[in-house]
Every structure is written in structure tokens, then in C-alpha cells.
Amino acid sequence: MSLLVVGSIGIDTVETPQTRRENQLGGSAVYFAFAASFYTRVQLVGVIGKDFPSVHRTLLESREIDLQGLEVADGKTFRWVGRYHENMIDRDTLEVDLNVFGSFDPKVPPAFRATPYLFLANGAPQVQRKVLDQLEARPKFVAMDTMDLWIETARADLKELLKRVDALVINDSEARMLTGRHELLRAGLDILDLGPKTAIVKKGEHGALVVSRHGHFAVPGFPLEEVVDPTGAGDTFAGGICGYLAQTGDVSADNLRRAVAHGAVVASYTVQDFSLEALKRIQRSDLDARFEMLLDLVRIPK
Amino acid sequence: MSLLVVGSIGIDTVETPQTRRENQLGGSAVYFAFAASFYTRVQLVGVIGKDFPSVHRTLLESREIDLQGLEVADGKTFRWVGRYHENMIDRDTLEVDLNVFGSFDPKVPPAFRATPYLFLANGAPQVQRKVLDQLEARPKFVAMDTMDLWIETARADLKELLKRVDALVINDSEARMLTGRHELLRAGLDILDLGPKTAIVKKGEHGALVVSRHGHFAVPGFPLEEVVDPTGAGDTFAGGICGYLAQTGDVSADNLRRAVAHGAVVASYTVQDFSLEALKRIQRSDLDARFEMLLDLVRIPK
Helix, strand or coil: CCEEEECCCEEEEEECCCCEEEEEEECHHHHHHHHHCCCCCEEEEEEEECCCCHHHHHHHHHCCCEEEEEEEECCCCEEEEEEECCCCCCEEEEEEECHHHHHCCCCCCHHHCCCCEEEECCCCHHHHHHHHHHCCCCCCEEEEECCHHHHHHCHHHHHHHHCCCCEEEEEHHHHHHHHCCCCHHHHHHHHHHCCCCEEEEECHHHCEEEEECCCCEEECCCCCCCCCCCCCHHHHHHHHHHHHHHHHCCCCHHHHHHHHHHHHHHHHHHCCCCCCHHHHHCCHHHHHHHHHHHHHHHCCCC | CCEEEECCCEEEEEECCCCEEEEEEECHHHHHHHHHCCCCCEEEEEEEECCCCHHHHHHHHHCCCEEEEEEEECCCCEEEEEEECCCCCCEEEEEEECHHHHHCCCCCCHHHCCCCEEEECCCCHHHHHHHHHHCCCCCCEEEEECCHHHHHHCHHHHHHHHCCCCEEEEEHHHHHHHHCCCCHHHHHHHHHHCCCCEEEEECHHHCEEEEECCCCEEECCCCCCCCCCCCCHHHHHHHHHHHHHHHHCCCCHHHHHHHHHHHHHHHHHHCCCCCCHHHHHCCHHHHHHHHHHHHHHHCCCC
16 A cells, blocks of 8 residues: 655765765665665655755655655755764754755645545644645555654744644654653653654654554564664664555554564665665565564574 | 572661651662562571671571571671662662671581572672682572672672673662663663573563573562652562572573562562561462563453
């Protein structure tokens, strides 16, 4: 089944302790869509400027991502410059130019309005809400991400939106900020009180903790000998989850576990190179092979 | 089968953001022994001062821990005062008085010298080595812990000792310090090059990564709504692992996975109260019940 994602499309410059890469394709919706495209047909709603290189559009099209909802606005594409610390987790934003994304007013094309699966990638809650409001019916499954900025500046809007989604995918530090709770299980349970049936708390290299009323699920990060660039890990994690759910058409608790494990697998490829470089080199069969390795990684024999 | 542990026995004063507890029973060998005693018969080698309260000795005896190797020296027992940060992970040592532990010269009683299972709790490598040297035969399974102090000040001795053990149980930050590698899988693989067949890298609330030539194993921390005091978590984790191995008499890779999961379970009880308070309230059946919950926590359905 089809999966709609709405979020940022950007041009990133990333510095790691080892190297610097300029003008990479990035943005939450791009990472999400590319990851999900291994699993299902993805529809993208977002905005770019007239400077957006055609090579990036061609790349997304090569993954059969439906770009009907890709708006080209007067001005420049969203740009982000960031630098990772030695630990490859913490990062400083050196520069951020919202450009055309600053006045993003998402328009969901008619062909997308009956989507059964929806992901609201990181963005202002009041903008995320506009997408839900344009749909013909409430999708079968809605997940969303958010970030510290919105927790601090748009908490009321965020809380309203949380009542309307099935799952919140959120960083550990942001889960703590949102709930004021340090222990992630406690934070996750508090998130459930805000509306979502499932809280998917991302822990970077440590994987994720999935909290629900029907039991909890922990998945490790897939261990790697080297991490090149963590940018996009969280968005591709969400892309793997939602892509797998949409492909299988099954949003049961058991299938969500499989989906989250696939999310961890896709994210593990993402961080092995800059931008989408590692994901461009792999196929679905690579993801399935690493999924099997993940099953063995967590296996506790009877 | 019996399990010998050698390490510190101390009196701790612990401050958390919420509260402060003075003169608690602590020490790496104590935490380890108490945890392991749920699984197997434990033999303890350590030193205390004449000030050691008899109530603590009685507690250890109540767990059928064999105290033949408990030396009472002239002077005071090892004391540690620490304060945890708001995140309940980082801590500052406010005061440390080695007292009689400063000149600890372990003497393994004849009855302990044929132990098949040995754990060298955190201590100077040259002291840990003396224990191995006193044994009649190389035990079936030897594991050890270490810390930043010895990595910095006794690296050569530590490396010599590592050639003689089956498993190193080590904190993530110390694994990075020992190997100079940031990614824990890479650090673990480098540890294997130093001698141990298994590197068990502890990640606090995030569980552990077990690295070996025959495959890797990730176990999450058992999620809790509240952590009261993390002191002793790592030592009881190791105690659960070695206790389970000694009880089952099986050091296969598959059984080590079960053992590590039991270690995570014991550690999760430890942090729910100060000192050994939570462990004092439970029985083996509680550990087994939480082990089943851990199995469900990590379950990825076929």
C-alpha cells in the first residue's frame, strides 16, 4: 500500500572529525522516502527552490518515489550545515537557511489524499496538521516525528497533533524534553498519555525502545565497525518502519516489531556513508540479509 | 559448580539528585557475589578492616557465600563517596579511602584453589594476576573487569593478564579508552586481539554488546520506570553472567547469551534501590520471571 511522507527536502553540508562533504542531498522527507522505497510505493510532499539540482530529482524518481507533490517555489532550497563531534552523536548546527521551506504550505495532491499510511516528518506541528486536514479520511496508520524546537516553541500545537497520530517517533533527548522524565520507559508511557498508541524512542547507536500499552520492544542498533555520517539515521529508521508496515499492510503489534527491526537495519546502512550514498548501493535483498543478522544478534536461545 | 570472586569490599556513601545514603555495603566483589549467589555457590576472597559491621557479614552468609577467603586486616575498610549527576549515569568520586584494600594481597584458601569459575573483579592487574597464580589449575572459565585507572597506569600488566582470561567485562567508555576505538564493535574486536575470546561491553541503561569470533550478541537494559541508584549495576551484571554459567556448567556461546541476559536482569533489580536493598527483597524466581519478560522484550516474531 502507498505511503505518504511530508517534510523537508534539503541540501546539507556535513563535517565529521574525518572529513567534510558539501551540498549533499538531505532533508527528513528525502531520507525517509528513500528508505521506505525499498519496501513500498512512496508519495512525497515537499518544497524545493529553483536551485535544486536535477540529479537529485532523477535519483528520487529512480526509486519510483511519486513526486506529484513536489512543489518548486521561487527561491532557494533549504540548507543545513552541521558538524559532528568526536563521538559522532552530538552535533552543532553551524548554519541553517530555511529558504523556501520557511514558508512551506503543504498541498497534498488529490491522488495522495486517500493514503492509508502517512508519515509527518519533522516540521512545525501547525504545518504537519495541515496535511492531516487535507486527507479524505483518517489513514490506517499515521506516525510523526518532532524535535526540540517545536517542543519548546509550539508545545500546545504539538499536543493537539499528538492526539491524532498512532505513533510518535522521537529521539531519546527529545522524549525527555517533551515529558520531563529521564527514564525512557517512563517518558514513553507519558507520551502514550498524550495520544499515540505507540512511542518509538530512538537511541542512536543503541537502537530504540518501543513503548505501548500492550508491551514494550527493544531493538539494538546494528553494530558497525565504522560510522561515517549519522545524518539521516533517524529518518531512514522511520522510513524502514513505515515502509515495511505499508508493504505488509499489517499494523499489528507483532508486525510493528518486525517493522522496527527493518528500520534499524536501513538506518545502519545510512550511517555507513554520507547522504544517501550507502543506500544507493544496496537492494532490498541486502536489507533482508542484514535483518536476518539482526535476528541472530538478539537471539536468546531457549 | 562453584564460582570464586576476588575484588573490593567497601562501605559506600552515595548521593543521587534525590537523596543521600551513608555507609552502605558495597564493593565490586560484594555486588558480584550477592548477584551470583542466586545461581550458584560463591566463594569470596577480599579484605575488610576491623570496622566492618557484622551485619554485612551476616548478610553475605545468609546467601551461603563462602567467606573463608575474607581477610580481616588491621585498619579500616575501603570507603567510597560518590555523587551521581542528573542523568544517573555520570558520577563524581567525592572521596576514596583505600584503607586496607590499598595493600590487598589476595590469599586464595586451599579449598578454593580448584575453582572451575573465576571472576577477577575490578582491581590492579598485578593483584588480579596473583589470584590466577595461586590456583591449582587454569579454571574452566575466567572473566575479569577493569577500569580507567588501570588502563592508564598499568596497561602493560593489564595486557599480560588479558592473555589469560576468557572474557573481559568492561564499560563502553573504558573499552574505548583501552582500544582507542569509538565504535563498540570495533573496540570489542580489538579486545579479542588482546587475548579474551569474548568481550562483554557494558552500556549502562542500554544493556551490553557481546563480541566474539563466533558472532555478536546484543542485549538491552531491562527498561525501568525509575532508577534509584546505579551503583553496583555492572558488578551484579557480571555476577549474574558468571553465576548462571557456573550453575549450568556450560560455557558455550549459546549459553553465554542466556547468561548475559540473566546478568541484565539482575542488574535491573540492583538499580531499583540503594546498595543491595532490592536484591535482598527478591528470590531466584523473580529473576526467572523478569528473564521471561526480557525474552518478550527482544522478541522479533518470525
